[in-house]
Amino acid sequence: MGNALSGRLRRIYERLWTFYGPQHWWPAEEPFEVMVGAILTQSAAWTNVEKGIRALKEARVLAPEDLRRIPQAELAGLIHSCGYYNAKAVKLKAFAGWFGEQYGDSLVRMFARDVTQLRPQLLDIHGIGEETADSILLYAGEKPVFVIDAYTRRILDRHGLRPAGGKYADYQRIFMDNLALKPRLFNEYHALLVAVGKDCCHKTNPRCNACCLSTEGLYNRVKERR
DNA sequence: TGCCAGGCCGGGT
């Protein structure tokens, strides 16, 4: 962890923390809600997801057995605001079914499983890909797994840290091979990357070097703040 | 007004 890359990653983290402060992720009350939120937030704005979660709570179906019981069309109606509501209703049912069958709806039993076994299991569930699986492991299970999303890729790219290969696992290794494997650190780091990603010109100006996504832009921004 | 948000799946090359 004493190499140049780990130093840069720690410096980026420190600057993000200085500028944005704690992000309080995941914004959910308990792990099952985190897992549901992880599915609902796929390619969706969190504000839209919040409404869906609230609707699920008000309808008293934010529990695995209820998600299995409720008719799919009715479930889709409750999560309408999340977008892709029909697809996501199918995904929630697939996840709730798996949770019951494999772990008897027990979070303790589920997260007692080693990550090297649990992650592939999650990936086998319809609707759960790498980012969603890792969000569940980190934010619901507090496992030291770094979550990679579109923002994270863009930011690393712009800092000149694009890994060879350029696949999900390649980006993930950048963090996991060069930082202490601490869930709290990974939690805050990923949330901060999303915060700065939202805050910047991102897609509309992919070559912008002055904005806060670049090494220099971020540095200057933190300096202004002080 | 159009573009984008804390992706994933399935089918086609």
Next chain:
DNA sequence: ACCCGGCATGGC
């Protein structure tokens, strides 16, 4: 092994 269309609402 990649590429692409489909899935969809709400906010700026």
